Amino acid sequence: MIDVFDIAGPGRPPKRADIDSKSVGMSFKVDPRLKNLLMDIADGYGISMTELLLVMAVKEAGVENLEELDERSE
Numbered sequence: 001m002i003d004v005f006d007i008a009g010p011g012r013p014p015k016r017a018d019i020d021s022k023s024v025g026m027s028f029k030v031d032p033r034l035k036n037l038l039m040d041i042a043d044g045y046g047i048s049m050t051e052l053l054l055v056m057a058v059k060e061a062g063v064e065n066l067e068e069l070d071e072r073s074e
Contacts, residue, residue: 038052054066
């Protein structure tokens with residue numbers, strides 16, 4: 001069985017984003033099956049993969065939106 005968390009090797013360490021930027025790019029390698037799975041899930045909801053990842057991340061953080069993250073840090 002292929003470990004989906006060890007597809008591309010360690011790569012460079014991530015850098016934190018400048019929160020004053022309007023948006024930042026992200027690029028990472030994943031198993032093609034994972035990409036296809038994410039595309040299928042996003043398509044089932046009628047949203048983009050970016051929107052799917054956003055929804056999954058804020059749900060995991062226990063918030064409704066990114067603005068709530070700002071409120072938590074105040």
